[in-house]
Amino acid sequence: MVERILELFPVAIHDMNSEKKNIILLAVENRQTSVYALLLKREILKDSIFHVVDHEGNSALHLAAKLNDRHPWRIPGAALQMQWEIKWYEYVKNSMPMHFFVRYNNNSKTAREIFTKSHADLVEKGGEWLNDTSNSCSVVAALIATVAFATSATVPGGVKEGLGVPTLENQPAFNVFSIASLIALCFSVTAVVMFLAILTSRHQEKDFGSDLPKKLLFGLSSLFISIAAILVSFCAGHFFVLKDELKYYAFPIYAVTCLPVTFFAVMQFPLYLDLIWATFKKVPQRSYAAVS
Numbered sequence: 178m179v180e181r182i183l184e185l186f187p188v189a190i191h192d193m194n195s196e197k198k199n200i201i202l203l204a205v206e207n208r209q210t211s212v213y214a215l216l217l218k219r220e221i222l223k224d225s226i227f228h229v230v231d232h233e234g235n236s237a238l239h240l241a242a243k244l245n246d247r248h249p250w251r252i253p254g255a256a257l258q259m260q261w262e263i264k265w266y267e268y269v270k271n272s273m274p275m276h277f278f279v280r281y282n283n284n285s286k287t288a289r290e291i292f293t294k295s296h297a298d299l300v301e302k303g304g305e306w307l308n309d310t311s312n313s314c315s316v317v318a319a320l321i322a323t324v325a326f327a328t329s330a331t332v333p334g335g336v337k338e339g340l341g342v343p344t345l346e347n348q349p350a351f352n353v354f355s356i357a358s359l360i361a362l363c364f365s366v367t368a369v370v371m372f373l374a375i376l377t378s379r380h381q382e383k384d385f386g387s388d389l390p391k392k393l394l395f396g397l398s399s400l401f402i403s404i405a406a407i408l409v410s411f412c413a414g415h416f417f418v419l420k421d422e423l424k425y426y427a428f429p430i431y432a433v434t435c436l437p438v439t440f441f442a443v444m445q446f447p448l449y450l451d452l453i454w455a456t457f458k459k460v461p462q463r464s465y466a467a468v469s
Contacts, residue, residue: 179212183219190216190226197232205269206240208250210460217272227277234283241269242292244299251462252455254310254448256303256393259296259385261461266292267386268460293382304380307389310448314400315372317441318365321403325362328410329355354413361406364399371396387456394452397445404442408435 179200182189193199204212216226230236235243250261266288270278280287371392378384378392412431 180215193229197230199226199229201226201237202229202231202235202240205237206243206245208245208265208461208463210265210268210462213269213272214460227273228279230279230282234279234281236278236282236288238266238270238278238288239282239286239291241266242288242295244295252451254303254451255299255306256385256389257451257455259299259303259382260387260390260455262296262299263382263386264459265461296382300380300382300385303385307375307378307380307393310393311372311375311396314396314445315369315376318368318372318396318400318403321361321400321407322365322369325358325365325403325407325410328407328414329358329362350413354410357406357410357413361403361410363403364406365403368396368399368403371399390452390456394449394456397449397452401442401446401449404438408438411435 190200194203198206200212201216203209204216227237231240244262250258252258252261270288278288282291375389375392375396378389380389411434415431
């Protein structure tokens with residue numbers, strides 16, 4: 178719609194509201210990423226519209242630094258909201274040369290000072306959200322690490338006397354058990370370390386841009402792999418104790434046994450997808466489309 182208006186009425190790009198905000202300032206303030214990207218691509222006199230300030234002397238960068246109460250980003254969690262706020266600020270900052278944006282507003286505040294002050298509460302909430310998530314996940318990772326350590330140090334069927342060679346070494350299930358136990362141990366310990374790194378972090382403003390979300394993403398990835406590996410290890414290890422005629426009847430039992438842990442993984446999987454999307458997407462997206 179915005180593109181159509183500018184095609185029919187090109188002079189509308191210079192219109193301002195009562196607060197002397199033009200389309201650039203309004204797009205930045207309301208996190209209209211599609212509109213801002215559209216205006217960057219258009220062949221217009223950027224000096225005349227990007228250099229504009231409102232009645233308080235705020236440039237587009239100042240308005241990008243202000244936190245709106247509406248939380249327009251299409252992402253859950255205070256930490257991910259903070260990550261996208263940082264990405265939006267950096268996107269606006271890097272979209273034009275710095276001389277396009279005035280350094281101080283009428284209150285002698287820089288954009289960075291406004292960003293730090295207005296996002297202080299979001300940083301605190303993001304830290305609490307990360308700690309809660311890391312606490313719950315680290316408990317599961319620690320339990321898996323404990324079980325995986327015990328299983329990886331145990332040889333099913335024992336060893337051949339005098340040789341020290343596993344009795345069941347030539348059976349496929351034994352190889353699956355050994356590899357799965359080792360994978361579960363390595364990745365569960367990695368997950369615990371990542372979650373501990375988040376819990377002991379200082380949770381500074383800059384950490385939410387990349388460091389903390391990547392640690393959480395790496396921790397969740399390791400946790401999911403360790404969950405899958407420990408379940409495979411359990412099924413392969415239990416396979417040895419069953420008689421041949423009962424082995425094929427055990428698969429439904431394995432499925433039921435794995436359900437509780439699987440439910441936990443399924444509950445955390447949406448967060449995992451959101452983390453991937455938020456971390457690797459360069460420009461944030463609003464909760465609804467701004468331009469059609």
